[in-house]
Amino acid sequence: MAYEPDSPEGSLEKMISNIPMGRLCQPEDIAGGVMFLVSDESRYVTGITLDITGGRYVYGN
Numbered sequence: 001m002a003y004e005p006d007s008p009e010g011s012l013e014k015m016i017s018n019i020p021m022g023r024l025c026q027p028e029d030i031a032g033g034v035m036f037l038v039s040d041e042s043r044y045v046t047g048i049t050l051d052i053t054g055g056r057y058v059y060g061n
Contacts, residue, residue, distance in 0.1 A: 021054035029054075 016024060033052045036042055051057055 019054040019056045023054065025052065025054060 016022065029052055033050050037045070037048075037050065
C-alpha cells in the first residue's frame, strides 16, 4: 500500500500498523543491509533479494 496522506485508507498510522516491527524504516536499516552485501560476510552470496521491510511482506503464509 502506498502512503497517500489525504486518504483515510492510506493514513500513516494504518501503514505503520501493517509493519510487524511497528515503525517506519530508517536510513540505518537500509545501510545495515548494504553493509552486509559489500562485506566479506556475503562473499559467497551470488544472488539475493534482501527485503528490508520490517516484516511487512512475509511470504508463504
